[in-house]
Amino acid sequence: MKKRFSKVVLPVLFIALGTGGAFFTMSAASKDSLVQKYGHIRTAPNNCQQQNVLCQTEETENACMFGSTQLWGKYNPSDVSCPEPLYRIEE
Template structure:
């Protein structure tokens, strides 16, 4: 009687562990894609050149800044662009 119960419970336990592992690994893959590093640039006015600075993210809520004065960093729409007007956020 005990062997019949354990023969039924053991496969169900193995399946439960496999399902839990599949869900946890899927969640880790989604979280690893959240950060998208982007080069941040400083500029003092829309007509000034973009000066390379720190790496930021294009995803977030807090603006990416640099220095004591917390100068806001901006990104470019593409590497060849002359203006930097894409908002960037802290990593």
């Protein structure tokens, strides 16, 4: 009886755990896809000044703003220019 139980129930249990784990990691990955960056004001064509405002890279209806000025992002933190459009974080 014990052998029969372990031959049937244990594989089903492992499949259920594996499937649940796959769904859990997929939902966690989709939450991590939202990238937050500090916005920058363009002060010259190739110069940016960082502001203490968090924005997101995922496109929404509203641009990320600092007062009435649109904020931009850097694709690479060591870049001098800031060509990446940033958007307001939606709650």
